[in-house]
Amino acid sequence: MSEKKVSKPCHHCKSRSASVPADTTTIHYEKFWLYRHCSSVEQSHRQAQKAGQLFSGLLAMNVVFLGSAFISSMIFNRVAITLADVWILLSVLKVLCVFWIIYYLMGTRRKPHAVLYRDTHAGHIWVRGAVLLFGSCSILLNVFEIGYSTILVRCKSNVEILFPVVAILFIGTQIYFLWHHSKDCIQVQHNFTRCGLMVAVATNLLEWLLSVTNDTLHMEMESQLREVEERFTGNETALCICPNTTICRVFQKGYILLYPFNTEYSLICSSMLYVIWKNVGRSISHHHSLERRPRFKLKGVLFGPVLGTCAVIIGACVFMMYQIQATSLDPSRQILVIYFTYYIVLLPLMSVCAVVGTIIHALEKKELDTVQNPTRSLDVVLLMSAALGQICMSYFSIVALVASNRRDVLNRLALAYSVLIILQNISQNVFVIDGLHRRHVVAAAEAKHEAKHAGHCEQHTVAAELPGEEEGTQDSVQEHSQTPPAKEEKEEDTKEEQNCEACSQRRMSVLELGQEIRKFSLSYIQTYSRLTWKRRVLREISFFLVLCNIILWIMPTFGSHPLFENGIERSFYGYSTWFVIVNFGLPLAVFYRMHSINGLLEVYVTA
């Protein structure tokens, strides 16, 4: 723990500690038996890195394939391989991961010079927040499962209570690990760490696969047979029906409500672990580690939040109507029409916003950021590949709708919906990918200015609030056109050092808190009018898109599947084929929405 604190300096002095260049003698260059005859130690290091990645990647691939085969066998041959077998495999993997994480925290990380650099782009606060939130939901889900099993203990084996306990242990450890160490660039025990990380990635992917297949099976049951209760209790215990007590109902409802979070949790963890894996052995350049990330501020946006909130509220109403109708025994066509109409109004609006945003990006005089950045590369790849799921479903739907050639309203609406979904996905992807590559010049200047302010212990701001703010903006505009000399910065740094400790103590005073609230409300309107119109529009657009994506995430996640329930495609392709297509596309589509939110927030902050 003590070591962790050393590597995490006082918030205000962060930039100073990062600016101390790491001694080159402390760097552990990687070696690999395959590459011993390289001319330079750097080249050998790079090749050893690649080889290490190859071997740990192969390990993960084998684990994933083995697990997939297990899960498929469980689905298609319930006699030979049961759900319990799959759980045993997953529990073994989870225990391995927990051991590795403990070893990492106690052993690897405490070695001298284990973590020289931290990747500022990795593990952003809202990604970690999502892990914390979804992880907590998953723990709650497992608690419900334990409670449910305890009630039905007479017809369930005791082993079934053990699995959720292991799962809780795993999720808890993983949340702790990801919260504190997602930025680490580990410089020791490279290959062991890589293998550990890859086993964790594989475990999370398998957990996701199991959730998805179970979830869709569940969906199928609901829409087809409406015999939730019998099935819910598992495979072997088809006769083990929940007694009609309130607590049992609560467990069941909670399980259904919390289930989607568990699915998303596994995917986010996989992607975060992957970034840590990419960062193993990576040395970040001095300039790069100095770069400070802009903070999320709700200043300077008005129309975006308002319009977005409207979209969310209307969407929530449509969703609730849909859910009430869909769970009734005779779902009417009318609700499908309303559902599709909502999408058909919203999607073109989103597409237009994304296109306008892309055009504004082109008009803006901003440099492109071409520094290596595994987090961003992964974001781009995930955005593109997650969109494939939705686009694939839409194309299948389009062909079915056109070929079946029915001329009614529902058919036309469904067709328009599918076409618009494709357009929206593509335009949004272009907007987000383009935005992620813009360098955050203005905000960087702002951050610098802010650090200066902090160094001066808010003397300026307390004395003359609004003039100080004005000066800051002028300053940032000035810096935008010409960067200040480095010398000045150094002097500032020295001052910062002296004032740092005193300021962190004073900061928490209640007096300032009250002043800051007043300052915030006063400056909000001023900032709004002062931002350049381009930046303002970009922020409005990204905020609006964030809110739209939230509602578009909620609707399919919690049970609206009109593509499955309208029946046109289902009758065209046949039940099982369309089920497989939706089974593949829907989890990706849901993940796409969530991942878009992440990307759009990034664009919002850097705009």
Add this chain to the structure above:
Amino acid sequence: MSEKKVSKPCHHCKSRSASVPADTTTIHYEKFWLYRHCSSVEQSHRQAQKAGQLFSGLLAMNVVFLGSAFISSMIFNRVAITLADVWILLSVLKVLCVFWIIYYLMGTRRKPHAVLYRDTHAGHIWVRGAVLLFGSCSILLNVFEIGYSTILVRCKSNVEILFPVVAILFIGTQIYFLWHHSKDCIQVQHNFTRCGLMVAVATNLLEWLLSVTNDTLHMEMESQLREVEERFTGNETALCICPNTTICRVFQKGYILLYPFNTEYSLICSSMLYVIWKNVGRSISHHHSLERRPRFKLKGVLFGPVLGTCAVIIGACVFMMYQIQATSLDPSRQILVIYFTYYIVLLPLMSVCAVVGTIIHALEKKELDTVQNPTRSLDVVLLMSAALGQICMSYFSIVALVASNRRDVLNRLALAYSVLIILQNISQNVFVIDGLHRRHVVAAAEAKHEAKHAGHCEQHTVAAELPGEEEGTQDSVQEHSQTPPAKEEKEEDTKEEQNCEACSQRRMSVLELGQEIRKFSLSYIQTYSRLTWKRRVLREISFFLVLCNIILWIMPTFGSHPLFENGIERSFYGYSTWFVIVNFGLPLAVFYRMHSINGLLEVYVTA
């Protein structure tokens, strides 16, 4: 045509023309409306390249998804979408591609400074040879189809004769394009060229998808219903049976025999087109373009070819026995035992060879090649992803075999087969990927030496054959330890220039041809004993693996599918599930073998 000749100089003067540095004013830097505010023209160029790749990639994605939806609809709903609809879509795409290729040859490529660089790594002779061979087979296939349709013209529509004609046109144009222009790095009309290439890639991928789904359907028919004839005539013409004439039989047999080549052809074309697409707008550094590729020589290997040929002959016998047995109405278990035994003997041998090769690579004092090389990157990605198909099938098979828990010989053999396949795939991948990254130092020295010889018009070699050869080898050894000064090289270049024309005329004289044959047979044994043991072992291993992969390619390609026919997994997973798994895995496994041959030949040449 004339322009093409200008860019393709005399074979012996190749290195000279490549050494003329391209004038920087002739380079067409790419621009893109999205990226206008970059500090440097290079950065803007790079970003424009990325944007162009993104947009053309999106185009291809949409085409592929639309086509996939068409093909799936055709398979699952034969009433609304027929094979004819799919053919119409593909024909439209093919016509578009043909027009683009013609425009490229007539328009784009004739513009000033259209092709300043040529990627020496792209379009290697045996890849182009494979395209030529497989393309010719595909043309023949289409000719058979036309013939077959003409015979049955009374019950087929005339449109069905049109499709093969379009296909022949497309294949012919594409072969010409790939044969002559696969090395081009186009510097004009970047985005139009990218879009053209991507449409061609999408068309080939769809053609592959159609072939694979049709092929596996065909397979299913053969193994299940043995009613080839009725089905063979197509969907709508189930009553249109071929009259019992010889020519009709020939067409049918030829169709079945040539079918696999068509499938492979589409995949190879896609990968070649993808490399050209990656090379659009790429400028290759001077040093890189100077590098001369080593030629394929059969010198210095003995055990590899002998052992490999044995493996091929035995494999061919097993294959024929299998085919005779499998097409009989009552396939015996004995032939499956023989088949699996053959694999179980061969696969460990191959794995051991690959591991030994990897170890020797590590022992060798060779530099690693870290120059950017799209062909190699694609090779690595294709090797890894194609191996996934086989590995996935094997894991599913392992789980099924272990879980079904039957204790007979066939079960154990199948289990060993699956485990060994995984090990062989992984070890071979590591060996090939590692080998592709080794720089070809010794051979480069040899090539230089050869060029010198050519410059001297074989005066040495004709006068004193064996001493000259000896001197050459000594020379190459010397160059290996210390590179000659650049000055000397330049003088040699001047001499080469003077002698070049005279030598190319003299070269073809019959006298020399006879001498060269004598020289070859004499020097073969000498070269064999003179190569260092490491290089020799590497060559033996890669040659052996090439031959093994050839036979392992032939067996599944032409109809042996023991994983499908042994029935264990089929009964475990259920018919349709196992069929889907094999349907996904088998085409990839077949492509993996073919692609491995390519990679191993590369390793052989550079060893």
